[in-house]
Amino acid sequence: MTILQRAAAIAVMSFSLAGLISHSSPVRASDLNRTAIPAPTAPSTDPVVPASVPVSPAPVAATFGPAQPVVQPLPTVEASEDEDYNSLAEAVAAQDSADVDETQRCLAGAIYFESKGEPLAGQLAVANVIINRSKSGRFPSDICSVVKQRGQFSFVRHGEIPAIDEGRATYRTALAVARVALDAAWDSPAPKALFFNTPNRRPGANVTKIAMIGNHVFYR
Numbered sequence: 001m002t003i004l005q006r007a008a009a010i011a012v013m014s015f016s017l018a019g020l021i022s023h024s025s026p027v028r029a030s031d032l033n034r035t036a037i038p039a040p041t042a043p044s045t046d047p048v049v050p051a052s053v054p055v056s057p058a059p060v061a062a063t064f065g066p067a068q069p070v071v072q073p074l075p076t077v078e079a080s081e082d083e084d085y086n087s088l089a090e091a092v093a094a095q096d097s098a099d100v101d102e103t104q105r106c107l108a109g110a111i112y113f114e115s116k117g118e119p120l121a122g123q124l125a126v127a128n129v130i131i132n133r134s135k136s137g138r139f140p141s142d143i144c145s146v147v148k149q150r151g152q153f154s155f156v157r158h159g160e161i162p163a164i165d166e167g168r169a170t171y172r173t174a175l176a177v178a179r180v181a182l183d184a185a186w187d188s189p190a191p192k193a194l195f196f197n198t199p200n201r202r203p204g205a206n207v208t209k210i211a212m213i214g215n216h217v218f219y220r
Contacts (some may be wrong), residue, residue: 085185085186088120088121088124088180088186089120091180091185091186092120092173092176092177092180093176095175095176095179095180097172097175097176097179100175102144103142103143103144103182104175104178104179104182105161105175106143106144106147106148106161107127107130107131107143107147107178107181107182108171108174108175108177108178109147109155109161109162109164109174110126110127110130110147110153110155110161111123111126111127111174111177111178112164112170112171112174113153113155113161113162114126114153114155114196114216115214115215115216116170116171116173116174117170118213118214118215118216119213119214120173120177121189121213121214122213122214122215122216123173123174123177124177124180124181124186124188124189125188125189125190125193125196125211125213125216125218126196126216127177127178127180127181128181128188128190128191128193129190129193129194129195129196129218130143130146130147131143131181131182132192132193132194133146133194134146136194138194147161148160148161189211189213190210190211190213190218191210192210192220193210193211193218193219193220194219194220195207195218195219195220196216196217196218196219197216197217198215198216198217199212199215199216199217203217203219204219207219207220208220
């Protein structure tokens with residue numbers, strides 16, 4: 001490019017710039033949109049009332065009385081029909097003779113006439129012979145019928161037991177022994193015996209000697 005051409009280009013550019021400036025309107029700061037920036041809000045002077053907060057009632061402290069002992073009930077132990085005795089004599093002495101039924105009277109009569117004066121073991125063995133007979137199926141099934149059976153006991157008269165003075169000590173003992181035997185409160189010294197007699201008499205056939213107590217020998 002020649003020097004003249006450069007000078008001409010510069011002149012044209014200068015002229016264009018001057019025209020642009022002459023047509024532009026100056027902008028004042030006051031003409032700016034005042035709403036563009038919001039005015040700050042003054043703080044409220046009204047008192048602030050705090051919101052009501054529900055208050056739970058204070059827990060009531062539990063009150064405990066003095067500790068009470070806990071009593072556990074003991075298991076009830078029913079009385080056994082059979083008392084425990086240390087001896088046959090103790091068992092006999094413990095019997096109450098106030099309430100006597102017909103069965104006990106019949107058995108006591110047999111004990112009295114057949115073995116009064118014998119040791120208690122001998123009297124109990126006589127009683128158990130009669131009881132065993134009533135359960136054997138070979139004799140009558142009740143005590144009185146066994147005692148009164150014809151031809152079995154020599155003291156029986158016309159199918160009846162003779163009257164006895166109930167005030168006698170030996171009869172009171174016979175009543176007590178009868179009760180012991182009926183209640184099975186003491187084991188028989190001649191178990192399963194069905195017969196007895198005195199030592200001077202020969203036993204019947206097919207019997208087995210079990211025991212000799214006092215003045216009697218017992219067989220089955």
